[in-house]
Amino acid sequence: MNYSIRYLNERGVTERSEFLPFETDAAAGDHAQGDKDRHFIVEIWKGDSLLTRTFRDAPKN
Numbered sequence: 925m926n927y928s929i930r931y932l933n934e935r936g937v938t939e940r941s942e943f944l945p946f947e948t949d950a951a952a953g954d955h956a957q958g959d960k961d962r963h964f965i966v967e968i969w970k971g972d973s974l975l976t977r978t979f980r981d982a983p984k985n
Contacts (some may be wrong), residue, residue, distance in 0.1 A: 927952040927970055931963035939963060949975055 929952065931940045940963075946952040949968075953976065956966050968975045 925970060927968060927975075929956045930967040930969065932965035932967065934964040936965065 926943060926945050929942045929944065930938050932938050944952075944955070946955065949970065952968050952970075956968050957978070964980050966978045966980075968977075
């Protein structure tokens with residue numbers, strides 16, 4: 925199954941996206957979390973369904 929992984933900034937604007945095949949939802953999630961530190965929001969879509977949305981902790985100044 926093909927998944928869309930979207931990397932968004934703090935305003936919710938997509939900075940980058942990938943369209944890749946994975947065997948399972950968990951495999952897609954593992955791949956997406958690799959870039960979580962560089963993006964504020966990571967979304968994983970399977971078809972038209974949002975599977976998960978992960979927010980990075982806001983930087984502490």
